[in-house]
Amino acid sequence: MDKQIRFLTGKAFFMILLVLTMPLFFCTAMQSVTAVQFAGTIREVKIYGEAGIDQVLDETDTGINVEILVADPDVDPNDVLFQSEPMENCIDTTDPNVKKCVAYFQRPLSEDRIIADVSYGTITLGVPYVIDGNAPRFTSFSVTKSVAEGKLVANFAVTDEVKDTGSCAGVSGIEIATDPDFTDIVEQRSYTPADIDDCMLTDSIELPQPSSSGDYTYYARTYDRLLHLQLGQTVSTLYVDVDLPLISDPVLLYQGAESVYVMPGTRDYELKVEIDENYGLHEVLADLTDFGGQADVNGSCTKVSGLFDCRWDVRPTITDTTSSFSGSIKAVDLEGNSQTKTFTIDVQNDNQAPEISSITTDTNDMIGGYETTVMAAVTDAGVGYKEEDILADFTAVNPSLDSRLPADECVDDVCYWYGVTATREGVKTITIFATDLYGQSESRSESITADITKPMITDVTQSTAYPTASDPTPLVFSINATDENGIETAYLDSTEVSTITDPVEGTCDQGMCVFAVADLITSSTVGDVRFVAVDKAGNPSEILSYAIQVFETDIDTVPNEIGLVVGDPSPQKLDRKIATLTPTKVFVPVTFQHQPLVAVRAKTAVCEGLAPFLVQLGGDNPYFVGAELDDSYLVFDILLDEATSKLDRIDFNCSIYSLVARETTVYSNPEIDNITASIELYNIPVGELGDNVMNKLGDIEKSVDKNWWEWIGYAEQLFEGLRKICKLIDVVKNIYTAVEAMKPIVYAASLALEEISGTGQALWDSFLTLECHIRVAKESLWPNDTQYYYTESGYEQAGGTGDFTILDSLTGGKSVAEGEEDIGGFIRRVCAFVMCNQCNRGFGITGVEKFSTMFDDMIKKATSDSKEGMTPTQKLPTETEEEYRQRLRDNPPAEEEAQPPEQEPEEEDDGKGLFGLGILGLAVSDMEGITGAAADEVSDTGQGKIDLNLLKPVGEQFESHFNPRDNWLVALNCLCLPGLIHNAYKYRQMQCIHARCISDSAKAGFSTAPCDIEHKVKECVFWYGALFEFIPGWLLAEQIARTARDIIRELPGRLISAGRDTLCWEFDQQVKAAEGPYMKVEKLEKCSEVASTSGDLLSGRPLWHIACGAIDLAMLIYSWDKFVENYFNFEDIDFDFSMDDQCKDAFDDYHAARDAAAAAAPPAAAEGSSVPAGAGQMNQTGGGAGYAGGGGGATYT
Structure with a gap:
């Protein structure tokens, strides 16, 4: 019992820990003693200590237990010796012939290997045993991962040798844990002496796989059969990877570009996958049989940005029906973790070339002479392209450039060419060529403005003439810069007068650029500021230097300089x-x-x-x-x-x-x-004017109370009455033009009625009668210049020259007495004078009496090769002047046979178009002149056909766009006397209105300020408004805008007109033929004869001609509002010939106050x-x- 207590006391901590954690190993260690057996009288010897392990004692044991089996039933214990000491007792065994002698020898022990002498009688044997005082120890320990098997293995070697004697108690067990306190033991194993080779235990133990990847530390300890436990621990640290490699969806590459688009044929492609693996890859195998390759092909992998980029070269044969590729990829990492991914890559044939959607520049879509960046938006829906395959041809703007210039770079489907400069100017064509990886190409051309003209800086102003560094606001410069394509920005260098070292960018608007310069130099300085303007094409202007004076500030002196x-x-x-x-x-x-x-x-x-x-x-x-x-x-x-x-x-x-x-x-x-x-x-x-107002009214009255002002008033009243009469004549002309415009429609309706009910001829005769009345009335008031023409008659037989005879085309060529031919022309010339038509068309001839002085010149023009001065419709005679004169002398025409000149109808110069609209843009003659049967009777010989149109100037003056009654400068420029008189009259009325306003305001006790302001505005508009309105540049811009508007507005009508005139040419000729001889009627009472003389002109006409009239009717209905507005607008007709004279009573109050003041004593002069x-x-x-x-x-x- 004492021995047991000592054992527990010496091994207390170890035993408690061992009992709690390793009961299995403890039981193994306490196994029965195995004796050393011999052949002879001494059969067996057991030497053990307190642990009961044969031949092994603990250095802490207090004694040695010895058991000896002797094959002698009469053995005496004293005769059996152990190290010369007798045994204590011999007891029976199961074999009656064998006795077991036992003894306990108390003695101190120290670690060693000992051979004890055991003797009986004459027999002496050497029995070895070991005294062990230390725990076993690790010579190596590591935890590794088997890549092949994917297992975690602990490899170790443990020795328990006692003092290099080759003897040991023997390792009994080993423990492996994940913490140093061994509370989490992941693996433990026990051993027997048979497992130990020369006191050395070498083994490998499979450890449980961790649940997640990471760095792990494993702790190991061991103990021997004497339960000597290793007090420290052996440590092994490693990274354990349990995550499977993550394989992305494979993609197909062509020339390094990913694409699902392929082309039929055999080409080199690449199969690419990206693998997410933190530790490393052992191998990546791909099944490429669908690509024409092997089943297990190891890929080439490179780690890029944390991912493994693995690729295989493949060379599939692709047909038109190829739609997909299939296969599998297996990835194994360095820890043996593996994943297999099967895939299918859907592909389609690439039959589309790249698309170039736009070509622009960084300089407002222009190329300048200073480094422009050209940009082209290039997209490809198929395999894609490389930037070196996007080419540009800029030779139109710079012939020195390569005609196939590669792009500098392409980013996000936009390709860039940097530093392009133009050496030519104007609208040029540049071309971009794009080719995809399969060689499919496309091109796009754009017209672009090349501008190499530098902008110009015209003038510079500064915000103050006395800039100083102490000014609270910056010094502001403004420049005016001009360029045909506009100014983009401008820069200012102010380093000579300020502390600013960087250029100052200005704010530009419509050529005016403004700069703010702060931080001026504090001392008095004269320096230059330099300006550069950059136009929309990126061209910089020449540097403009502008000298300024920066003033020094005196804060102490009180000046007395200016008086x-x-x-x-x-x-x-x-x-x-x-x-x-x-x-x-x-x-x-x-x-x-x-x-x-x-x-x-x-x-x-x-x-x-x-x-x-x-x-x-x-x-x-x-x-x-x-x-x-x-x-x-x-x-x-x-x-x-x-x-x-x-x-x-x-x-x-x-x-x-x-x-x-x-x-x-x-x-x-x-x-x-x-x-x-x-x-x-x-x-x-209240009610008195006051001195100030009296002085004002007196000054105004002096300016308008002149005798010649009264005559101007009379002239204005006369011209205003004539102007109203001329407007009334214009109404007759407009009605006649409207009737003429409806003639094709009425003719087509007559054809239809004639076919249906036989009443069409009656409708047509009635229309012609109405048209005749209106025409004769119009011609009586406003005849055509071509109504009269001239020939020679009455020649003597000897060939002497006779007088010229004036013939009237409206009467079929009857002669007209000299002087009577100008009755209608006189009315027109009066109206032209009153309305100032020369401001629109220039001045015409003043009378037909001048014809005799111009006849020779007209003959020369008509018979010469030159066509200068001829109207577009004039038919030139083919004979010479002498031949023409001789023919007239030989065959003078009779009055009843004389014919008017052959010409096209003269168009009204009102710009109204079809039905007077200007919408459809179809030119319709007002039928002034000779048409119908009379025109058909004209001879082609040219006899007697001298056209007065030769004397009419053509081409508008730009004053035609202004009203001379509203602008005195226009009236003066085109010598419009009624316009000048009207403007003078208007100016006098304006002064009188001012006087009335002052008088009324002062009498009511109000300020005259509003009157003065309003009058100043009116005067400014009257004098200077006329001048500004007359600037030709404004007119040019207005005329360009009007022309563009008219083209757009009239384009549909012109297209319809062209088709209608082509299809209905024969119809138009029949309309003229159906007019009958009524054109020769010159008096209203003769119009009743039209129906009887027109004859049956509708029979036998093609019925499809009705469609032409239907087209004209449709256009008339479509434009009815404009038709009525242009030809039946009577709002401007005014028969009130009275005039409101503002000066009549404007000064009555002034005269009354002046008379009253004269009757009283004059007041003292105002101080x-x-x-x-x-x-x-x-x-x-x-x-x-x-x-x-x-x-x-x-x-x-």
């Missing part, structure tokens, strides 16, 4: 009532006695005593009006209230502060002058110093200014 003088206020008297009703302006003149090299930069005013009288109208009060840096006026806006209007005067004093510059220095301290003044308040009774133009009482109601108080003068603006 500031402040005058007396004006007006010095104010009407209480008006000053109470409306704000009134008071002017204080501020003048300077200019000195050399001295200038005023700015000025301010501080006043006392005015606060109760001032009114705020949206700005400072008081304030300056006039030149900021020169003589000007200090202005107060005064408005009296109930209290201040009762005062007799307004007393105040003001200090004027002027900032001064001298040479290169500006002074911070101002120069000061003071004024002390007063303004008297007085009353003007007060001279005042500026426009001084007096001013009204700002409604944003204007005017005067109605004492002092006198016109409006100041």
Whole structure:
């Protein structure tokens, strides 16, 4: 029992731990003692300690237990010796012939291997045993992962040898845990002496697989059969990878580009997968049989950005029916984890070339002479392209460039060419060529503007003439730059006058660029600022240098340089009532006695005593009006209230502060002058005009009360009456044109009625009769120039020359007495004079009497090879002048046989088109001149056909776009006398309206300011508005816009007209033929004969001609509103010939007041110093200014 207690005491900690954690190993260690057996009298010897292990004792044991089997039933214990000491006792065994002698020898033990002598009688044997005092120890320990098997294995070697004796107690067990306290033991194993070779245990243990990947540390300890436990632990750390490789969907590459598009044939492709594997790959195998390869082909893998990029070269044979490729990929990592992925790659044939959707530049789609970036949007729905296969041909703008220039780069389907410069100018064509990886190509051409012209900077201004570094606001420059294609931006270099080192970019709008420069140099400096403007094409202008003076600031000196003088206020008297009703302006003149090299930069005013009288109208009060840096006026806006209007005067004093510059220095301290003044308040009774108003009205009356003004009024009244009569004649012309426009429609309707009911001829005769009445009335008032023509007759037989005979084409060529031929022409010329038609068409001939002086020249023009001056429809005679004269002498035509000249109908110059619309754009003649059967009778010989149109100038003057009645400059330019008279009359009326407004306002007690403002605006518009309106550039822009609008508006109609005229040419000829001989009728009573002489002109006509009339009817209905507006608009007809003369009673009040003042004693002259133009009482109601108080003068603006 004592031995057992000592054992437990010495091994207490170890035993408790061992009992708790390793009961299995403990039981194994406490197995029965195995004796050393011999052949002979001594059969067996057991030597053991407290652990009971044969031949093994613990160094801590207190003694040795010995058991010896002796084959002698009579053995005496004293005869059996162990290390020369007898045994204590011998006891029986199961074999009666064998005794077991036992003894316990108490002695201290130390670690060693000992051979003990055991003897009986003459027999002595050496029996070895070991005393072990230490625990076993690891010579190696590591945990690894088997790639082939995918297992986690602990490999170790443990020794328990005692002092290099080759003997040991023997390793009994081993434990492996994942923590140093061995609370989480993952594997343990026990061993027997048979497992140990020369005291060395070498083994491998499979460990459980971790649930996740990561760094793991394994701890190991061991113990021997004496339960000697290793007190420390052996450690092995490794990364354990349990994650399977993640294989992405395989893709097919062609020339390095991923694509699902293929082309029939055999080509080199690549199969690519990306594998997500943290530790590493052992191998990646692919089944490429569907690609024409082997079943297990190891790929080439490279780690890129954390992923393994694995590829296989494949060379499949693709047909038109190839739609997919299938296979599998197996990836094994370095830890043996593997994954297999089967795949199918769907493919389709690539039959599309790349698409180039746009070509642009970074310089507003232009190419300049300074490095432009050209961009092309290129997309390919198939295999894709490489940037070296996107080419450009820029040789049209720069012949020195390669005609197949590769793109510098392509990013996000946009390809770029940097630094392209143009050497040619104008609209050029550039071409982009795109080829995909399969060789399919496409091209696109764009017209682009090449601009190599540099912009020009025309002028420079600066915000202040006295810039200093102490200015609270930056110095602002503005430049005007011009370029045909516009200005994009501009830059300013101000390094010579400021501390800014980088260029300042300006803000540009329509060629004006503005720059703000702060941080000016503090000292007085003269330097250049440099400007460069860049146009829309990226071309920089020439550098423009602009010298400026930066001034030095003097903050100490109080200057006395300019001789500031402040005058007396004006007006010095104010009407209480008006000053109470409306704000009134008071002017204080501020003048300077200019000195050399001295200038005023700015000025301010501080006043006392005015606060109760001032009114705020949206700005400072008081304030300056006039030149900021020169003589000007200090202005107060005064408005009296109930209290201040009762005062007799307004007393105040003001200090004027002027900032001064001298040479290169500006002074911070101002120069000061003071004024002390007063303004008297007085009353003007309601209904009286006052001196100021009387003076104004007197000045106005003097300007309009001239005798010649009365004659201008009479002339205007005459011309206005004639103008109304001419407008009435225009109505007759318009009605006739409208009737003529409806002729094809009525003719087609007559054809239809004739076919249906036989009444068509009656309808046509009725229409011709109506048309005849209107035509004869029109021709009587407004005949055509070609109504009259001339020939020679009455020649003597000897060939002498005779007189010219005037023939009338309307009567079939009957002669007209000289002087009578101009009756209708006179009316037209009067209207042309009154309406100033020359402003639209230039001046025509003034009378047919001039024909005799022009005949020879006309003959030369008509018979020469030159066609200069001929109208487009004139048919030139083929004979010479002498031949023509001789033929006239040989065969003079009879009066009844003379024929008018052959020509096309003259068109109205109203620009109205079909039915007077200008919408469909179909030109319709007003049928002035010769048409119908009369025209068909014209001879082709040219006999007697001298056309007066030769004398009519063609081509519009640009004044035609203005009304000479509204613009005196237009009237003067085209010598329009009625227009000049009307403008003069209008100007006089404008003055009288102004006088009436002043008189009425003053009598009612109101300010005359609105009258003055309105009159100034009217005068400005009258004089300067006419000038600005007359600028040809404005007209050109307007005419271009109008032409473009008309082309767009009339295009549908012109297309319809072209088709209609082609299809209905025969129909139009039949309409003319069906007119009958009515064209020769010259009197209204003869129109009744039209029906009887026209004959049956409808029979035998093709019925399909009705369709032509239907087309004309459809167009008439479509444009009916315009048709009525152009030809039946009677709103402008006015038969009221009276005129409203504004000057008739405009000065009645003025005359009454003047007469009353003359009857009484004249008042004393008004006091007060001279005042500026426009001084007096001013009204700002409604944003204007005017005067109605004492002092006198016109409006100041």
